[in-house]
Amino acid sequence: NAGVTQTPKFRVLKTGQSMTLLCAQDMNHEYMYWYRQDPGMGLRLIHYSVGEGTTAKGEVPDGYNVSRLKKQNFLLGLESAAPSQTSVYFCASNERDRGYSPLHFGNGTRLTVT
Amino acid sequence: AQSVTQPDIHITVSEGASLELRCNYSYGATPYLFWYVQSPGQGLQLLLKYFSGDTLVQGIKGFEAEFKRSQSSFNLRKPSVHWSDAAEYFCAVGARSGGGADGLTFGKGTHLIIQP
Numbered sequence: 516n517a518g519v520t521q522t523p524k525f526r527v528l529k530t531g532q533s534m535t536l537l538c539a540q541d542m543n544h545e546y547m548y549w550y551r552q553d554p555g556m557g558l559r560l561i562h563y564s565v566g567e568g569t570t571a572k573g574e575v576p577d578g579y580n581v582s583r584l585k586k587q588n589f590l591l592g593l594e595s596a597a598p599s600q601t602s603v604y605f606c607a608s609n610e611r612d613r614g615y616s617p618l619h620f621g622n623g624t625r626l627t628v629t
Numbered sequence: 630a631q632s633v634t635q636p637d638i639h640i641t642v643s644e645g646a647s648l649e650l651r652c653n654y655s656y657g658a659t660p661y662l663f664w665y666v667q668s669p670g671q672g673l674q675l676l677l678k679y680f681s682g683d684t685l686v687q688g689i690k691g692f693e694a695e696f697k698r699s700q701s702s703f704n705l706r707k708p709s710v711h712w713s714d715a716a717e718y719f720c721a722v723g724a725r726s727g728g729g730a731d732g733l734t735f736g737k738g739t740h741l742i743i744q745p
Contacts (some may be wrong), residue, residue: 519672548732555638557719557737558673573732605672607732615661615680615723618733620672 517541521606521621528596528628536591536624538606545611547589548573548618549581551602558605564589596628631656631722635736642710643744650705650739652720661723662703663733664694668716676718679703690714715743 519540528534538547546565550558560573564583578600580592589608593600604624609616632655642648654660661680665673677688684696694705703720717740721733 550732550735555737557633558735560732560734563732571731607673615678617663617675617678618673620665620674622670622672 519606519608519619519621521604521624523624524622525625526627528593528626530597530628532596533592533594534596534626535593536604536606536626538589538591538608538621539587540589540606540608540619541587542608542610542619543586544608544616544619545586546609546616547583548607549579549589549591550605550607551575552605552623553602561591561604596626598628600626601628602626631660631724631734633720633722633734633736635718635720635739637739638737639740639742641742641744644712645709648705648707648710648714648741650718650720650741652703652705652736653701654703654720654722655701656722656724659698662694662696663721663723664688664692664703664705665719665721665735666690666716667719667738673719676705710741710743712743712745715741717741 522537548563549561559575562581567586570581582590606621607618609618634653663678664676667673679696717738720736
């Protein structure tokens with residue numbers, strides 16, 4: 516039972532390079548999210564998806580793009596990395612619920628942009 | 630839009646002592662409320678949640694939280710902490726509308742230090 520799996524776990528980029536973070540969940544969850552975590556800032560929502568083929572902007576979407584071509588996968592892309600994007604990125608998912616299904620989190624990707 | 634305030638950035642507690650972590654929220658109605666814990670290098674794990682009904686909710690690892698509407702608070706408590714409780718704790722709110730589709734709003738976290 517893997518839950519939410521993020522790859523890679525660590526990455527170092529130079530300013531201007533691009534990369535894609537992959538999130539995969541095996542719980543058949545409808546909703547998926549990308550958060551970033553910075554010291555003293557808590558978690559802030561970057562983008563989210565309410566289903567396959569859909570995406571929406573969260574609180575801090577600038578500089579990031581996402582895609583959800585398959586229900587189980589949610590990709591986060593950085594087209595031209597900047598030092599301000601140095602952070603720990605967390606993917607999460609939950610299921611459609613009449614109430615509120617709690618989020619399940621991956622273990623994070625630590626990204627450093629030099 | 631909802632918001633969450635965790636007034637304490639760091640808290641130090643002796644092992645075996647009681648613990649209370651504070652959380653205040655801002656929302657137009659009663660939101661869904663959560664507490665998550667994050668151990669170093671790990672993702673977030675759900676401790677407990679409040680949706681409706683009994684305002685005192687029990688969670689895993691011996692934690693409980695009390696929802697107080699009049700104070701817009703959802704404080705986390707534990708009667709006796711263990712060294713393994715040292716971690717970062719996050720309070721979060723979810724809007725009643727949206728059915729859980731638009732994510733949670735998190736507080737900035739409280740770092741719990743346990744001293745022997």
